[in-house]
Amino acid sequence: MLEKLKTITTPNHHKVKTVQWCLHLAIIPAVYFSAWQLWLTTLCVFWLMHGFGSGIGTHRYYVHRTFQTNRFWQCVFSFFFTISCTGSTIGYTLIHLKHHSDSDGENDPHKPEPNFWRTWVGMYDEKKLHFGAKTYMRLMKDPIMRFTHQWYFAIIACYVAVLAIIDPILVIYAWAIPALMQFHVNGILIALVHSPKVEAIGGYRSEQTDDDSYNLWWLKPLTLGEELHNNHHADPASPTMNLGHGWRDFDPLFYVIKYIIRGKFKREEYNGY
Numbered sequence: 001m002l003e004k005l006k007t008i009t010t011p012n013h014h015k016v017k018t019v020q021w022c023l024h025l026a027i028i029p030a031v032y033f034s035a036w037q038l039w040l041t042t043l044c045v046f047w048l049m050h051g052f053g054s055g056i057g058t059h060r061y062y063v064h065r066t067f068q069t070n071r072f073w074q075c076v077f078s079f080f081f082t083i084s085c086t087g088s089t090i091g092y093t094l095i096h097l098k099h100h101s102d103s104d105g106e107n108d109p110h111k112p113e114p115n116f117w118r119t120w121v122g123m124y125d126e127k128k129l130h131f132g133a134k135t136y137m138r139l140m141k142d143p144i145m146r147f148t149h150q151w152y153f154a155i156i157a158c159y160v161a162v163l164a165i166i167d168p169i170l171v172i173y174a175w176a177i178p179a180l181m182q183f184h185v186n187g188i189l190i191a192l193v194h195s196p197k198v199e200a201i202g203g204y205r206s207e208q209t210d211d212d213s214y215n216l217w218w219l220k221p222l223t224l225g226e227e228l229h230n231n232h233h234a235d236p237a238s239p240t241m242n243l244g245h246g247w248r249d250f251d252p253l254f255y256v257i258k259y260i261i262r263g264k265f266k267r268e269e270y271n272g273y
Helices: 002-009 013-032 036-063 071-083 089-101 116-120 133-140 143-150 152-166 169-190 196-201 217-223 229-234 252-261
Strands: none
Touching: 002 152, 013 169, 036 071, 036 089, 036 169, 036 217, 036 252, 071 089, 071 143, 071 152, 089 133, 089 143, 116 169, 133 143, 143 152, 152 169, 169 217
């Protein structure tokens, strides 16, 4: 019985896509009940999902292992990433590792050209969504990653239920709309800043890399440093996207890691940064 339940609550690409498409329905009640306090709630929850869940947690910690931290923060990362409906930390890690192994090449799962909009919405070439069994088994040994992967939809359902008990309107503004924002921010980070199209709206390259990665500094209030994508691809193992190119390289999430999470950086020079 328990194993059958895990089968239902474990994510796959089609299940996650279905939820993400359904999130768009929340736009209608969100506009109808609109109030600045509710939109402020949405922005704060989004920053938690994107900052702790995606940018710091899954991207800089689970994928690139740029710093070390304790189990409490690993749970925080995994929780906020899970409720963002982006997929499990294991699924994201597998895709992102493959992306970096051949960034914008023929084996990149989310190469944006020539199918830019399909990439934006996460409709990847499923032939490329095959990953090494050894990497998957290694990730499944992590108890937090394994738990949030096997009980992925159950965690989301529990969060939504708690919001509904507190106030049903929070289901819209503290889950659906923030998760929808994260969905489209992912589109920016996997498609837009990997396409020459971004040059038309201020995209630029500070570093010479073998891919088509760009920076887009003015998205910083939304993406909190993750918009410095060309910088990241120049040095994926760095805990900061700031490579010293001036004020546009300011990386807020690095200081969250250093002063709030108090992570220990693998590169010793950053511990006194």
